[in-house]
Amino acid sequence: MKIAVLDDYMKIAGELADWKSLPAHVHTHFFTEKLPDGANTRADALADFDALVVTRERTPLPKELLEQLPKLKFIASPEMHNRVIDFAYCRERGITVCGTLPRPSPTFELTWALILALAKNVTIDDRAMRDGLWQTVVGTEIRGKTLGVIGLGRIGSEVAKVGNAFGMEVIAWSENMTKERAVECSATLVSKDDLFRQADYVVVMVIQSDRTVGLVGEHEFSLMKPDAYLINPARGPIVNELALVNALKNKKIAGAGLDVYDEEPLPVDHPFRGLPNTVLMPHVAGFTREHYAHWYNGMLEDVRAWLEGNIINEIHGSGIVAARV
The missing domain is CATH 3.40.50.720 (NAD(P)-binding Rossmann-like Domain)
Structure with a gap:
């Protein structure tokens, strides 16, 4: 089982949440750079992962990318909304998308x-x-x-x-x-x-x-x-x-x-x-250490629950709004 944590630019996802606490058969990979543009190029990088943990809306997940990820079964996203995930296609494919509970924004x-x-x-x-x-x-x-x-x-x-x-x-x-x-x-x-x-x-x-x-x-x-x-x-x-x-x-x-x-x-x-x-500023208004910790720990618990056969904080989105790949 392979999990990708995307767009961890500040290299803190592994520090703020205990990903090693997941079962031993789960391997977590942290992408600390922006993925190359283009659905095909991104698909090559992500094709081997069963689950994606996204950092807000930095990497769009439209249908043309998702349909090239045959192993993908689960997406965790901060908060309970995401404009750049194609929820309609996720429902069609049976990909579960879960979020995190809100906290006051900084x-x-x-x-x-x-x-x-x-x-x-x-x-x-x-x-x-x-x-x-x-x-x-x-x-x-x-x-x-x-x-x-x-x-x-x-x-x-x-x-x-x-x-x-x-x-x-x-x-x-x-x-x-x-x-x-x-x-x-x-x-x-x-x-x-x-x-x-x-x-x-x-x-x-x-x-x-x-x-x-x-x-x-x-x-x-x-x-x-x-x-x-x-x-x-x-x-x-x-x-x-x-x-x-x-x-x-x-x-x-x-x-x-x-x-x-x-x-x-x-x-x-x-x-x-x-x-x-x-x-x-480099789009950091909502990205404090405290907020990141809340998000990553929340998404870790989403992943843990999913691995145990439970679904928590599921997002029922209405479809993609904007995406550039």
Whole structure:
């Protein structure tokens, strides 16, 4: 019996969960690099495994890949949803997919790290200090500024709460947001255009779907103040990357704090890497040591139960949403 743990970039899956506690006939292999692109190439790497343990949505599992994995019987995935697994095909093939129970997300913490890094020029001053310089730029205060939150779900509401604690004016919008929900989060519901016009910091906090891909683009950047910032810890495709690059290059906005991108890992020659008015993180907002431990231990228990003939935390998905292989 062979199990593959995919996309363990930080090489911590084996440390945070005791995979050796599985029966002796079970062999676990950790993939610490991104699998090569292409369904056929990935199939060659995974064809010999009976079970896959995936790390969020880093490796899509569409039908064209899964049908080339004849031994595959089980998939474990963090949380109880995954946009890039073809659940319809899994049901057809009898492949069981199980998840992990939810815990509070740490994403809002990194969101505020990005906001503060931009306001206080943390990365600029850090580089200057290492170059032997002293006091080269001046930061700004966030108290009294306007925070615009797109989406007041579980994480967006936490972002709004901290904004209020900092003494900011919090405004919010999403397609289905009600005035009552905004009030619950101590925010003011405004129109989408007004949010982009008024906010000093725009935070994207909606999930990726057909409705939200490209939600922020050239029109929205044209409305923003030249000293305003965009922060995106949600999903890359929600923001039009070309429009954002142009807005940053032409100083239509002051800067951006990003944790997510259209293509991940971010290509080494991507324009974002050369723009001085960005703070870039490698999609780690939800990936803390504590969160990883919760996920990997939860998926280990999924695997253990499956090996014993039990199914726990089964995910009944509705089908693949997006995948690039």
